[in-house]
Amino acid sequence: MNSGLISIPEQFRLTARAHADRDLVVTQQQNHSFSEIDAASDRIAAALARQGIGKSDRIALYCINCAEFLMAWHGIVKSGATVVPVNLLIAADEICYILGDAEVSGIIYHQAMAEKVSTFRDRLNGISLWAAIGEPQSESDQTLSTWLAESSVTPAVTFDPLDDVAVILYTSGTTGNPKGAMLSHHNLVSYTSSVCAGLQLKPGEDRLLVVLPMFHSFAATVGMLTPSLHGLSLVPVPAFDPILISETIAATDATIFLGAPSMYGVILRLPEEQTANWSSIRYGVSGGAAMPVELMHQFEARFGFPILEGDGPTECSPVTCVNPLDGERKP
Structure with missing residues (x-):
């Protein structure tokens, strides 16, 4: 046993006690x-x-x-x-x-x-x-x-948080058969703490809309596990439907949107009357591919919130870097 470290169940129980009556899933x-x-x-x-x-x-x-x-x-x-x-x-x-x-x-x-x-x-x-x-x-x-x-x-x-494997996430297998990335309890608990700090998430306030599939590392760890372990809420959407997403944001007051660049491109084509449904969103996070600069500028100009780009492989849980929310934004 590695002293001083904590397993996912232990961290979840602490959070569940501290936020017992708050909504985890909305x-x-x-x-x-x-x-x-x-x-x-x-x-x-x-x-x-x-x-x-x-x-x-x-x-x-x-x-x-x-x-x-x-x-x-x-x-x-x-x-x-x-x-x-x-x-x-x-x-x-x-x-x-x-x-x-x-x-x-x-x-x-x-x-x-x-x-x-x-x-x-x-x-x-x-x-x-x-x-x-x-x-x-x-x-x-x-x-x-x-x-x-x-x-x-x-x-x-x-549990041995440092050595016990909590999840195996399989890569896409673009150069051969898929390979399983083995992520430990400590890996994921530590990672979610970094996500909270890096994205300036607010326990008890922020609600992350998760339409990215939760079998994927980005949605699983940022969208599902981070709220679970740190007192946030998540709004799961089972399929990518821009109208449904807009209506869900309006109905649930979601504050953070997680998406891939292609999703932002499709959402940008929503009818103009849907724009107001996004008013509760503080910022969006984009991952999975590079965000075209022109798409980012058009989206931010229309919807009025910044998009932060993240990057990293599945083996790293997956985010290794993300634009700071209060960082300098150059034209």
Whole structure:
């Protein structure tokens, strides 16, 4: 055990106690407080532990952006297992490769992905646990709703924050097969603290709109884990729809927008009457590719808030640098 360091479950519990009644997840349909997500993830961890899942296991998470993504993610980590988020956009062959390479022993999937699950589940060996968020693809699959209805005796897990791997994020595989970046508890706790400082995020005030897929390192760590560990809120949007995003911002008073340059380009083509819906946004963050300067200038002129560019590889969790909010901006 490395003294002085803290695991993700320990940091999450401290934050959940400090912000118990504040909303961690905000949507137009239902909000979930820190205490609710903490309790739900405890029940999921307990359900996994009852089935022998622990520190030697890796559990895949195949899920759209939603509150249940957080519940399952934190539940897996609390059980001592490692989360392996699965890209929702890749084909069955690549999914099978990733799940085999990671040696996953279980998969939690959202009902929206059930049809795709049917295309690869018979090709996988060694997966003893299948669990659905919503309607299961097979009658033999367990369900998150059942786990959440059961009692929770959170497993007693001793973490080594420096060495224990919390998540394995797979790269795009542009020069070969995808490769898993193994990120430790300390890596991610430290990283999220740096994100808060670098982006001048305000606990109890800022709400991050997360339409970037949370299986990806940028959205997972900046958009999902940073709010979880530091008292912020996130607004998950399951698909990129500019009108839906505008209406969600207006309905939830989101303050930070995370996007890729291509998203900003599409949003810039919104009807003029949608501009006012973005009035609560303090700034946008762009990553994944270089932001064209002209696009940035046009977007900032229309919507009235700055865009900060970040950069970094998945192996670094992923941000290694970002424009300072109060830095000098040259024309």
